[in-house]
Amino acid sequence: MTTAIRKLLVANRGEIALRVMRTCREMGIRTVAIYSEADRLSPHVRYADEAVCVGPPPSSESYLQTDVIIDVCKKLAVDAIHPGYGFLSENANFARAVREAGLIFVGPSPEAIEMMGSKLGAKAAVSTYNIPMVPGTPDAISDREAAKRTAAEIGYPILIKASAGGGGKGMRIVQMEQEFDEQMERAVSEAISSFGDGSVFIEKYVTSPRHVEIQVLGDQHGNIIHLFERECSVQRRHQKVVEEAPSAVLTPEIRAEMGRCAVDVARACGYYGAGTVEFIVDDQLNFYFLEMNTRLQVEHPVTEQITGVDLVKQMIYIAEGKPLTIKQDELEIKGHAVEIRVYAEDPANNFLPDVGTLHTYVRPQGNGVRVDDGFEQGMAIPIYYDPMIAKLITYGATREEAIEKMIRAIDEYQISGVQTTLPFCRFVMEHEAFRSGQFDTHFVQRYFTPQVLQAQPDATETQLAATLAAWLLDQRKPKAESAATSLPVQRSKWKENRLR
Template identity: 65%
Template sequence: MDKILVANRGEIAIRIMQTAKKMNIKTVAIYSAIDRNSPHVKFADEAVCVGEAPSISSYLNAKKIIEVAKNLNVDAIHPGYGFLSENASFARLCEANAIIFIGPKSEAIKTMGNKLAAKEAVKQYNIPMVPGIDEALTDVAKAKDIANNIGYPVLIKASAGGGGKGMRIVETESDLESQMNRAISEATSAFGDGSVFIEKYVRSPRHIEIQIMADSHGNILHFFERECSIQRRHQKVIEEAPSSVLNPVLRKNMGEAAIKVAQSCNYLGAGTVEFLLDADHNFYFLEMNTRLQVEHPVTELISGVDLVELQIRVARGERLPIRQDDLKINGHALELRVYAEDPLNDFLPSVGHLKSYSLPTGKGIRVDNGFEQGMDIPIYYDPLLSKLITFGQTREEAIQIMLMAIENYHIEGVETTLPFGKFVCEHEAFKTGHFDTHFVQQFFLPEQLQQNARNEAKLAALIAVRLYKEDQKILRLPNI
């Protein structure tokens, strides 16, 4: 494998290229017209424009990407996350053109990309699943019968896709029809597939996921868990590894269950098996993400592996160079997704110009970054600027380093999730580990963030006045 095309942009494109260059593999960047001057374009050995700004014309233009790969004699394509990373048709297109797709085979992507098909695949492995119905629904009357049998509250979920789209919590029968219609409409708009299914809603759940890696020689490893319960709109903002609530026995059981999920679809490469953990520490299979996750750095830091390097080695047909017994948890890692979003305005995107953009540095700090000062934030893509990751020997140390890193991350021109990250890390529920996926709804008050900002500004002003007065007292000797 001499040359890899990275079919993505921003921080994940640079992250993949860093490992490729370490392995002495040439890299090709693709970019849209609006991304012409982006850091990932400059970082690559070669770069090709694949279309205009909208994703459908550029980063989702599968035929154009394959054409570029063939013209430049590319051996493999790494899709990163998002865009075409979980597109079975794109994986098949790579296979048909004798280009290695650095990810699972198209059939595994197809199976795990449909939640109902995924549940059907893992049934024979006796993996716990949330009570519900394993069939697509569009009929409201039938949905009401099922919901009454399961018992309220229930969760309506889109069969295709994820990211919280096409998902509705229903507390009572009177709300079922309206919520189901909304879920179907949203799923149709987002995924082109309006089919939904119903399952029991697990109250106060933790969102725990297990990182796995499988080679083509029958070896599958798990790299322990990530805690992903701090979310807004069912999408993660802060992740950590390991989880503060898992004991060794539960960790082992969940890891083994994740490996079975991978076995159920003849999996290859990096993947993540997601579980819900209820208040009694019962875990239930949720879904499998057939790609590298945004939050993979926290796993790398506690396990001491380069997951992208393992992806590439597996794609080349190599055996995994480590065994399960070789893997041990070392320390604790946190990740804050630094989005150009306004936490005071329901986390809505905050597009604009990066007037100032300075990254924190220091021991225990890692920043996977995709932007630089002077750039504009495009409206066409996910507003993720970077991932701020910290590592310590203990969870408490990792949190303190995160707070220090947030203070030293300077951004002007757009609102970001940095203040939210500080709020979470200073909150007692997070510090003690007593939280679940409802943290934002239960504890986050935008007014409190505003008050904290006012208090900090007032304190800064008082300090400035005091320093000024002290300065006036200094005796200035006359010139002689």
């Protein structure tokens, strides 16, 4: 049985809210935006057919307010909620509350989210399938001495990891047994403070790891496919900055085997919707299951570029109960895509977040360039949320072409008012390790220092010229009225204007 979605609320903000809304508009689905007081003038608020303020700037008082969001849905006759990524996207209780309210959650079941939300639970769920696992403890550590014996058996270095962890939190590398107790205490303490769960386990530490993930799609009829891999090894603070599809090093045989394993992971938890199965790959191209992310990934555009599949559209079809119409043997990799995350961060100062106003904000354009963002010139970068300004994606017939397009697009991207990761990403694109494909998750530690950015062309004069040009252009434009409104619901003029 299928249920048509006619109105959808996006329980998110910024670029991912816009990304979902654009596909909804193509599908003839009306959209509702929610926003905090800090995001009142954000593009996603104006783009939606309706928009409702759900609270003050802190996410705990706005974007994480389950009851408020569901109440908005009831008042505006919303059929479904898309959670985007972050915030409530992997919150099983939210997915359950949405279902109990008689709404459609555009994502997996609460049970699948719960199962894969625990690294130990995920390992247990997939243990009946022939999926490679990193050697380690199968359960949370309850006997520290026994854990030390296990560590000695698998060999140092090892990782102590929080079962409920993510983003590098609650994770410690232990080089030798003498460090075990101290690092254990730190990992448990951080796991409790970050996740409210002090459960930790140990794994063999892969010394030169690559982070490779497989995109999967499953419907509610038991059909599951994979859409190949994404390489996500260039990271800082265990979080991705550069992604690409496909990986530069996987053979067709390894790709097929990783795809099979990813589909089995999804099958192990009865998964439907879009999800990502993450693997660690060592320097011999042996791969090991890491975890499953039960949501749309930030880096999903590179998969869309090489497959031609709109992942958001597929998520909506699946949520409506429709069977997948894409067959595994129909999919093929076409070309190459690279994505960089443009953060308001200072690469010269340990990538610390930067705040300020986008005095200049001019997007790159041209063949093979895609920008997913949620900001405009003159907007301030809020201190309350993740500092990502945009995702810049380039596509080419070959990897070399995609990289060259990325360098050109970075040079054309004009941002002033805040420090960004653009200079760092340009450094990556030109580095021999990246160009050759011979890199791993230690790229930043091995190759990057603030001094290397000083060797790049001085962009000061270019930025000053761009700022002046933008100011002059702004003076010629008629001044628009303020977008702020005292009404509780803002209604889009898009359809009205289109009919004129």
